[in-house]
Amino acid sequence: MKADIAIIGGGIGGCMAAYTAAKLGNSVILTEETAWLGGQLTSQAVPPDEHPWIEEFGCTETYRTFRNEVRAYYEKHYPLIDKHKRLNPGNAWVSRIAHEPKVALKVLEDFLQPFISSGRLKLLLEHKARRAVWQANKITTVIVSNKDGEEVAIEADYFLDATELGDLLPLADVEYAVGAEAKQDTGEPHALDEACAEDVQPITHVFAVDFVPGEDHTIEKPEQYDFWRQYRATFLTHDQLSEWVPDVHTGESKYLPVFGNEHQLGLWDYRRIIDKHLYEEDFYSGDVTLINWPQNDYWLGSIIDVDEQDKAKHLQGARQLSLSLLYWLQTEAPREDGKKGYPEMRLRPDITGTEDGLAMHPYIRESRRIEALYTVVEQDINSAYRGKAGIKRLDDSVGIGSYRIDLHPTTVSNRLFYAKSYPFEIPLGSFIPIRVENVIPACKNIGSTQLTNGCFRLHPVEWNIGEVAGALASFAINRKMYLVDLYEDNQLVKEFQQLLIQLGVSLHWPEMEAY
Structure with missing residues (x-):
């Protein structure tokens, strides 16, 4: 051509x-x-x-x-x-x-x-x-x-x-x-003292979910869930799977609940793409949101200029982290009523054009x-x-x-x-x-x-x-x-x-x- x-x-x-x-x-x-x-x-x-x-x-x-x-x-x-x-x-x-x-x-x-x-x-x-x-x-x-x-x-x-x-x-x-x-190469005040080609920003495997009251859409326990459930990065004071995120200004842990209120922003509406209240009543059974949160940023390795085995491992790790975050949200996330988990969260593969509800490609x-x-x-x-x-x-x-x-x-x-x-x-x-x-x-x-x-x-x-x-x-x-x-x-x-x-x-x- x-x-x-x-x-x-x-x-x-x-x-x-x-x-x-x-x-x-x-x-x-x-x-x-x-x-x-x-x-x-x-x-x-x-x-x-x-x-x-x-x-x-x-x-x-x-x-x-x-x-x-x-x-x-x-x-x-x-x-x-x-x-x-x-x-x-x-x-x-x-x-x-x-x-x-x-x-x-x-x-x-x-x-x-x-x-x-x-x-x-x-x-x-x-x-x-x-x-x-x-x-x-x-x-x-x-x-x-x-x-x-x-x-x-x-x-x-x-x-x-x-x-x-x-x-x-x-x-x-x-x-x-x-x-x-x-x-020494860029003169930038906040550059590293030594160059590191492997030190790149994390990828994130975004996924789409809605919220269907009264229904249970809990996924199968992901293969790497036990790893991610106990994972805490050395530079953080909170678990990866939690309602805590790193504050961008200080690096300290900052609380952001799954669902916010008039006094507190929530993670659910952070990247929400359908707010059901903007549409005619009962047109949507629930909101639709895209989960691209600090909790599913994957920083365990680069996928650039590495061998195919390592690249595949990290791409799979990013997918597993996202699925583990969803499973945690469905089964263990704290609720205001004192219970745990939101099984009402449902993966939406029709939103992402995939079979599993995860995006076609990780966010780079x-x-x-x-x-x-x-x-x-x-x-x-x-x-x-x-x-x-x-x-x-x-x-x-x-x-x-x-x-x-x-x-x-x-x-x-x-x-x-x-x-x-x-x-x-x-x-x-x-x-x-x-x-x-x-x-x-x-x-x-x-x-x-x-x-x-x-x-x-x-x-x-x-x-x-x-x-x-x-x-x-x-x-x-x-x-x-x-x-x-x-x-x-x-x-x-x-x-x-x-x-x-x-x-x-x-x-x-x-x-x-x-x-």
């Missing part, structure tokens, strides 16, 4: 890279290893994490359209009681638009359908990258295979890595970083990251080091984002780190590898560090990155030029920025406070 642009990975960034490149007139091949496009939003079952200003500004026009289309879908098809307020389908407290993965999938498919229909975009679902062929500093071919082992060779002028783990980078001999960098917080012409470091965004300077204004900005630096406990040092940051601008240099000429990162694998990756991984930022990656490949093809030549030519940078503005990408923030 041949195309102008091949995008390996169909998560948020991959979808928007494909959409943008096809919109600009290029032929595109998009591959995805799962059965669903959308990554975090769909196959990983993570509702949007966003900054506080998202309803008014601070995202691309297409991301705004996505949010509007999600709400419009519920308003058109669901029996809502009040269709005049700004809808949050799950009335969650972590997201202003917590919604079902299948609705996100529907909206994303609608974005891409016109280009699939015209033949400009070819989609290969359930295909994973296996090998790459390169000559000098360019890739010529990427070989992907489906679940039956049947291979497809893809040739393109540009290859975009939008995989969740940056899987194309080692296959294509692209220089990259993974895990924790050393302070951290991937391999290219060694880029510019790497975003902590000092660029951490409010403690920006001081009165505030937002770092970039002449080569290609987008904007905002989120606090947020590291969940890592797999070796077990450190967690949470810090206020200023809204940031995304540098063009973070998209350009130091050597390989026709590979572009299209999600959280841009030139960032482990620390700054903690805020570049969020939904609207990855969306912005994907749009830029697709536009960048198209711009380079149309101009018949190398990426580094674009980067070093101020006039060409301005022309590329004008293209982004025409596409609805904001390049700069107004004056803002740290968040």
Whole structure:
């Protein structure tokens, strides 16, 4: 198969890279290893994490359209009681638009359908990258295979890595970083003293449940339940399976009950995607929520650059932890009436598109990251080091984002780190590898560090990155030029920025406070 642009990975960034490149007139091949496009939003079952200003500004026009289309879908098809307020389908407290993965999938498919229909975009679902062929500093071919082992060779002028783990980078001999960098290498105040590639953020295997009063939906006791029931990490003062979580500011144990009340937030509505009270009476038997809590963060090992046996062990461990958390919730979690367990919690495989109710793919917080012409470091965004300077204004900005630096406990040092940051601008240099000429990162694998990756991984930022990656490949093809030549030519940078503005990408923030 041949195309102008091949995008390996169909998560948020991959979808928007494909959409943008096809919109600009290029032929595109998009591959995805799962059965669903959308990554975090769909196959990983993570509702949007966003900054506080998202309803008014601070995202691309297409991301705004996505949010509007999600709400419009519920308003058109669901029996809502009040269709005049700004809808949050799950009335969650972590997201202003917590919604079902299948609705996100529907909206994303609608974005891409016109280009699939015209033949400009070819989609290969359930295909994973296996090998790459390169000559000098360019890739010529990427070989992907489906679940039956049947291979497809893809040739393109540009290859975009939008995989969740940056899987194309080692296959294509692209220089990259993974895990924790050393302070002497990045100059970051909160980097480790020594680099550790195995020290990555935890993965989480999200699952969906609803609550059906009067019914018992207790699952079979998971194989590893006894291990997780007694497990307590050395850096915590509470058990893994409990109503206690690490406080992001202090690392100390903080109580969060399963079900909250008017005085106390609860875990149940943290990522709730259906609040039954927003819909006509008896339409839902109970709320539906996605369980992505600190209690099922899996930090016992990395799945990046390890042998297949270790990778399989840790993927299975993450699944077992999530199932063990559910079993604990159903059988042992303390209730206000003095009893234990909520057998009324029911797995919802229809929500996740799987047989068991667990997401198709674990939630990935951290991937391999290219060694880029510019790497975003902590000092660029951490409010403690920006001081009165505030937002770092970039002449080569290609987008904007905002989120606090947020590291969940890592797999070796077990450190967690949470810090206020200023809204940031995304540098063009973070998209350009130091050597390989026709590979572009299209999600959280841009030139960032482990620390700054903690805020570049969020939904609207990855969306912005994907749009830029697709536009960048198209711009380079149309101009018949190398990426580094674009980067070093101020006039060409301005022309590329004008293209982004025409596409609805904001390049700069107004004056803002740290968040």
